[in-house]
Amino acid sequence: MKKTISRNGFTLIELIIVMVILGIMAAVAVPRYLDSIANAEVSSEDAVISAIEAGLKQFANNSLLTSGRSEWPTNPFDTLADKPVGHSTDGVLADVDGEWTFVDNENGTGQITHQRADN
Structure with a gap:
């Protein structure tokens, strides 16, 4: 009587095919994930x-109702009831970690900038 040997497991070709499929899936999924984070x-x-x-x-x-003139604040962060810790009234830093800044331009316009600390 001849004994048949039963081989359990995967062949090398099957493992390589699975790895290729996983690589293709990762190549498609990672950029989409990063795009969704950016969005x-x-x-x-x-x-x-x-x-x-x-x-x-x-x-x-509110200024229109109280004074009859529509006025804008020189520095918007100065008008906050609860100012951030480290708030500077000179029109440079708006908060302690420097993520928010307000620059009062010479022509009467201002620019608010937000830059995350981890970037």
Whole structure:
């Protein structure tokens, strides 16, 4: 009587094919994941900008009601009820970690900048 040997397991070719398929899936998934992270960061910044814009418009509307003139703050961060720790009133840093800055330009316009500390 002849004994048949049963081989359990995978062949080298099968393992290589699985590795190639996983590599292709990773090559497609990783860029999409990174794009979704970048899109989420942009959306988050857009929401912050919209909130700042709404606050500035509210400030202008309040000044119109109280003084009859629509005025904008020289430095928007100066008008906050709860100022960030380390807030500078000279129009340079808005908070202690330096992520938010406000620069008062010579032509009467200002520029708010946000740069994350981990970038």
